[in-house]
Amino acid sequence: MSYNNIIIEIAEKVAVLTINRPNQLNALNSETIKELGDAFKSLESDDNVKAIIITGSGEKAFVAGADIKEFYQFDVAEGKELAAKGHQYLFDVVQNLTTPVIAAVNGFALGGGLELAMSCHFRLASDNAKLGLPEVTLGVIPGYGGTQRLAQLVGKGRAMEMIMTAKMISAEEAYGYGLVNQVTTQEELLASCQKIALKIVKNSSVAIASAIRAVNAGYTDGVNGFDTEIEEFGKCFGTEDFKEGTTAFIEKRKANFPGK
Numbered sequence: 001m002s003y004n005n006i007i008i009e010i011a012e013k014v015a016v017l018t019i020n021r022p023n024q025l026n027a028l029n030s031e032t033i034k035e036l037g038d039a040f041k042s043l044e045s046d047d048n049v050k051a052i053i054i055t056g057s058g059e060k061a062f063v064a065g066a067d068i069k070e071f072y073q074f075d076v077a078e079g080k081e082l083a084a085k086g087h088q089y090l091f092d093v094v095q096n097l098t099t100p101v102i103a104a105v106n107g108f109a110l111g112g113g114l115e116l117a118m119s120c121h122f123r124l125a126s127d128n129a130k131l132g133l134p135e136v137t138l139g140v141i142p143g144y145g146g147t148q149r150l151a152q153l154v155g156k157g158r159a160m161e162m163i164m165t166a167k168m169i170s171a172e173e174a175y176g177y178g179l180v181n182q183v184t185t186q187e188e189l190l191a192s193c194q195k196i197a198l199k200i201v202k203n204s205s206v207a208i209a210s211a212i213r214a215v216n217a218g219y220t221d222g223v224n225g226f227d228t229e230i231e232e233f234g235k236c237f238g239t240e241d242f243k244e245g246t247t248a249f250i251e252k253r254k255a256n257f258p259g260k
Contacts, residue, residue, distance in 0.1 A: 005032040013050040025064035026056040037089040050201035055104035063113025083143035094119040098209035115144040125171040126186040132168035204241035
């Protein structure tokens with residue numbers, strides 16, 4: 001599949017997905033959102049991909065925000081549809097993907113860019129990164145999950161402050177908030193993400209998918225995360241990966257998971 005705004009490279013079962021709109025600081029327009037959603041679904045179904053890293057092209061921005069020119073004249077109904085489609089096509093897709101997704105935040109992650117990073121399973125940032133949700137300066141609020149995911153990640157008080165002041169925080173502040181897992185230099189960012197991804201791909205992809213579903217359940221209204229954990233735990237016992245993992249442990253060898 002060919003794309004206009006993204007580049008995909010796959011090596012050692014790790015896919016690197018790069019948003020490639022450097023002249024627009026990788027801003028998310030409707031075409032890019034659609035391409036990203038399609039790409040994530042395609043990579044999830046690829047048996048040769050066990051982890052995904054998403055980043056932005058260039059050294060200035062991961063994603064500097066949404067493309068305001070596309071929606072500044074929208075009315076109420078069109079605004080609601082814009083947010084709903086974004087959730088459906090991309091942001092919820094990433095959060096619920098059963099292949100782990102790591103955000104490599106290489107610069108500005110603002111508005112929709114931070115919302116995209118937060119929908120990933122975890123995040124690493126370069127030391128020049130700036131993160132924020134500046135939507136209230138435009139008379140609107142985050143509409144791609146930002147009000148919900150930011151509060152889940154950093155707590156209600158900090159989320160309220162970031163959203164209401166529209167302030168950008170540094171990578172080090174984001175690390176202190178628990179918004180990113182690690183801060184590296186710009187040069188080391190992708191290699192650090194690759195190092196983590198290569199650790200992930202050695203483990204059972206079936207168990208990892210179960211873990212993602214169980215963790216996400218705890219943040220889903222009307223769902224008991226503990227019940228989901230019990231259900232997913234039990235399902236693991238019927239997999240080939242469980243048989244291989246436990247047998248390898250008993251035989252004191254490294255497991256070779258079939259991913260089934």
